[in-house]
Amino acid sequence: MRLLVLGGTEFLGRAVAEEALSRGAEVTILNRGRHEPPPGVTALRGDRTAPDGLAALTGGEWDAVVDTWSGAPFAVRDATRLLAGRAEGYAYISSRSVYTYPPAPYLAEDGPVVDGSPGDGEDGGEVDYARAKRGGELAAEAVFGDRALLVRAGLIIGPRENTGRLPWWLGRIARGGVVPAPGPRDLDLQYVDARDLAAWTLDALARGLGGPYNAVGPPASTTMGEILEICARVTGAGAELRWIPPETVLARGVAPWTDLPMWLPPGDEHAGLFRGDVSRAIAAGLRLRPLEDTVADTWAHMRADGDPPRRKVGLTDEQEAALLAAAPGDQAC
Missing domain, CATH: 3.40.50.720 (NAD(P)-binding Rossmann-like Domain)
Structure with a gap:
């Protein structure tokens, strides 16, 4: 080609x-x-x-x-x-x-x-x-x-991510300590690794495919809990994830998606972004590698190449302190 x-x-x-x-x-x-x-x-x-x-x-x-x-x-x-x-x-x-x-x-x-x-x-x-x-x-x-x-x-993650969503979580969790994690823990996410999306796009071009495709992984590809727990594993920093109910997060003026990357509270916006019908792309061969590989490879690139330039995302120290003060104990959410 x-x-x-x-x-x-x-x-x-x-x-x-x-x-x-x-x-x-x-x-x-x-x-x-x-x-x-x-x-x-x-x-x-x-x-x-x-x-x-x-x-x-x-x-x-x-x-x-x-x-x-x-x-x-x-x-x-x-x-x-x-x-x-x-x-x-x-x-x-x-x-x-x-x-x-x-x-x-x-x-x-x-x-x-x-x-x-x-x-x-x-x-x-x-x-x-x-x-x-x-x-x-x-x-x-x-x-x-x-x-x-x-x-x-949809949500694209993976090595060299320059929007800073997964890198922010990896960087924050790598610092250790208590990390405010927006609930619910089983909140479903739909994502695609940039490398898998690249491979699928080239395959589709080689086959002469055209028209629109919702090119992201299946609904419930992962959960907020799974992806943050993998971040904790691959960084090895011993961070403690403190799960905070979504209503508590929103009451503190924390903005979904930007202040807390990848996270949207349950509701219409979350369902619209993370529950798309991707059957057409799946039928055309789109596949996801294991999430653990995506997270681990992103962390490896961050350590080897430094934190890439990106848009401003993530909690400020003041926002983090406010969230932890509002949820001082373990949260079941």
Whole structure:
């Protein structure tokens, strides 16, 4: 396979490039040059938001393209138009956020989606994440039709995660002591390892698949309790997880998802994010490696490479103290 990755140096894009290289593919990446490319790729430079940002792609042909763009969708529109007739398939890494909020539990790919336009953001205006992803989908479909693979991912974790969700928990638990853990302990989570998502995306492109896929693991792939207990095991720090009821967490003004990464309290938002219908992707071959491997490999990369740059997530010391003061003893939740 001759593969073009738009991105290719961070998290999922890098996982795609490395997986393709391991299969013997010829891999070209285009990015802004802010991070070192994986060894073995042909690295091109370009800022997709600049007027001439795609100049490096004016020549060449590829069997498939993987586009990890998360910004305004006009960048996807411009890339697909430029690559029309020079690539067979186009995988756009989208998100389950494209479904109207909050999505119904066990929603399949034919569920209602937000409005979007391929030209959104061209005037420099702000475009919210859901609308941006939907606009990117429409841009890919407008040019590649049924050869556009729309990868609607959910919670992505794994080595080199640059959003900081699993790394924050690993880092905090590694410090030891009493760690506030948001309950209930058996709260179900739905996730995918970036490397498994990368492998599935390449397999799907090789098979000529197109259209939308909810590309994440099965509902109840894990629980909040399981993933935090694995973090405690792999770090070996002897931390004590103190489980705190969700109503106590919310009463202290702690924000789900950002202050407590990966966690949403039981309710419509949680059910919409963590109980998606993924039967189509599973039938097309999506499989998850053991969660213990995902957590252990993430911790190994953190220790070897340092904590990667990421968005601000996690509890402040003041928030942590407030939660522990509100739940001083063992909590059964």
